[in-house]
Amino acid sequence: MGFLTYLINGLSLGSVYAIIALGYTMVYGIAKMLNFAHGDVIMIGAYVTFIGMSSSGIPAVPAIVISIIVCTALGMLIEKVAYSPLRKATNLAVLITAIGVSYFLQNIALLLFGSNPVSFTSVVKWQGLSLAGGQLKITGNAIVTIISCLIIMVCLMWFVKHTKPGQAMRAVSEDRDAATLMGINVNATISLTFAIGSGLAAVAGALLCSSYPSLTPYTGSMPGIKAFTAAVFGGIGSIPGALLGGLLLGIIEILAKAYISSQLADAIVFAVLIIVLLVKPTGILGKQIKEKV
């Protein structure tokens, strides 16, 4: 039963990685940039949810909704102020700016919330299930996290495939100039992508801190990097790839912690990434794009 419990915990952690990885992968696919500030948006989102629930006594769901709104606005603001002036700059300039934005957000959080960890109250009140005569316990957090992740995935895949803004995203991700010639507003599409990614980051922040309740201004950075790894693992730019990469990463991390060594768990995760990239440089679901000339 131990293995099953670990597996479910791994799926739950992996679901959080997957939701975060979506933000990385969509922004990379459409804006062709790595938004390293994405992890810190998660942290801001978690603080907003925390303040809503603990200080203002708002129930969990409306607190998360407020956090989604704040993060969506924050994501669009970051894009507008920091990234959109660099649309024609080199990739390196944009990457360094993203790292700068990441530190900026961490320092703003330090200033506003201090460096002492706050104890996040779980957004899930339900204790969960106890199966097989109490031998297999599944926490409410894990169930809610996994289900949220699946719902988000299905909605997003439907959105990208069947709505006009979703179609615009696919077009922009493939060829920005050709998309413009179709009448698609590329800047608006990129802004929408940041909005969606950052809104999801708010959800991820609440779910992450429900399972790992110690919240500091640096809470977002490690999950952010791991989710980025998950996105690369699954094939950056691919939405199903983010799901697969996130889940696998979560499972590997938890199993490594359980059976090998909790100190080595992160090293093992990254070693697996290196091996995957050596065998398949585009990631598991990444496509090698062949173009006809």
Add this chain to the structure above:
Amino acid sequence: MAMLIVKDLKVNYGVIQALKGISFEVNEGEVIALIGANGAGKTTTLQTISGMLTPSSGQILLRDTNITKIPGHKIVSMGMAHVPEGRRVFAQLTVLENLKMGAYTRSNKREVADTLERVYESFPRLKERQNQMAGTLSGGEQQMLAMGRALMSKPSIMLMDEPSMGLSPIYVEEIFSIIQSISKAGTTVLLVEQNAKKALAIADRAYVLETGNIVLSGDAKTLMNDDSIKKAYLGE
């Protein structure tokens, strides 16, 4: 009546002046060819007209509306479609999705479905392959898709950049006859081509570009018999 007027257009790439003040007109219903060697500024001209590049000075009027400063994505719904150089179809979308993308700015679903039917009538091969990824089409089929996609916006004027480039002779013939039928159906055409012979054969009038200047213009049939044109562009 003038569909498109370009007045003293200048475009710079950094310190290099790609267009040095060109002026020309396209009248409603005409097929106008813009011919010239590599690097003469043909593609730059089209890209500036459709808003992909910003000119340093000059004016572009589409049916008396000044579109010089209007961003590219807004020009489509004003009745201009641009078939870019190298076709630029969305390789990972299906043929049908590509065509629907062409109608992105149109909201009336029934009218779009009508236009789609008409595009399929002109390009039966696209209908056969509607669920295939565009990246798997042959070069000639991709060119047809790029043209069909542009027609989906129901343009009154179509800019075409090197539609025959890299195609086999059979497809070249087919593409030029398609351009003629697009013109007959009432769409004004501004055609950029290196294949000057074919372009002049279907054009009403033509302009000759040389290193950012228009050096010659006139009736296409007259230009075809012009000695300097024959020597420089027709290889005779």
